[in-house]
Amino acid sequence: MDTPKLTTSLDLLRWIGWAQRKHGEDWIRARELSHEQSFVLGYLVQTPGAIQRDIAEVSRTSAASVSSLLQGLERRGLVERRTESGNERSKRVYATAAGAELISGFETAMADVEEIILGPLDQAERATLHALLTKITAELPQPTR
Numbered sequence: 001m002d003t004p005k006l007t008t009s010l011d012l013l014r015w016i017g018w019a020q021r022k023h024g025e026d027w028i029r030a031r032e033l034s035h036e037q038s039f040v041l042g043y044l045v046q047t048p049g050a051i052q053r054d055i056a057e058v059s060r061t062s063a064a065s066v067s068s069l070l071q072g073l074e075r076r077g078l079v080e081r082r083t084e085s086g087n088e089r090s091k092r093v094y095a096t097a098a099g100a101e102l103i104s105g106f107e108t109a110m111a112d113v114e115e116i117i118l119g120p121l122d123q124a125e126r127a128t129l130h131a132l133l134t135k136i137t138a139e140l141p142q143p144t145r
Contacts, residue, residue: 016117023113024106031102036061036069037078041103044079044095051092078102 006012028038036059043058044050056066070093073079078099081091118126 019117020110020113023116024110027106027109033102036065037073038103038106040066040069041073041078041095041099042106044093045100045103048094049082049092051090055093073099 006015025035028035031038033041039059040055043055047054052063052066052070055070056063059066061069070079070081074081077096079093079095081093084090084092118129121129
C-alpha cells in the first residue's frame, strides 16, 4: 500500500490525530474494551454514582445503548449498579475496583504517545507549535461534552 501524500497542514494534523487515536485504541483493545466501554469506565471513575441518563448524555448515545453497554461491563465485574434507598427505580452506576484498575494508566499512555509524536521537536519548537495551535483553536467553536 502506498503512503498517502500529505500536502496540506490539515492533512498533517489529521495524520497526527490518527497516530494519537491509534495508540489509544491499541491500549484500549489490549484490555479487551471497546472505545465506548473505556469512555464510560473513565467517566464513572471521575463521576462515581452517575445515573444512566447522564451517561447517555455525556457519551452522546441512547439510554438503550448505555443499558446494553453497562450489562456487558457488569458481566465482567467492571461496574455495578446500586439502587438508591427508597427509590427502586433510580440506580446509580459505579466503576468497581477492577474496572478502575483496568483503565488506570490511560493518561500515562496518552502522555507517552504525545512524547513520541513531539519527539522530533526541541522545547522552543514545541512552544511555537503550542502557541500556533492555541491561536488556531481560539477561533474555532468549542467542543461540547
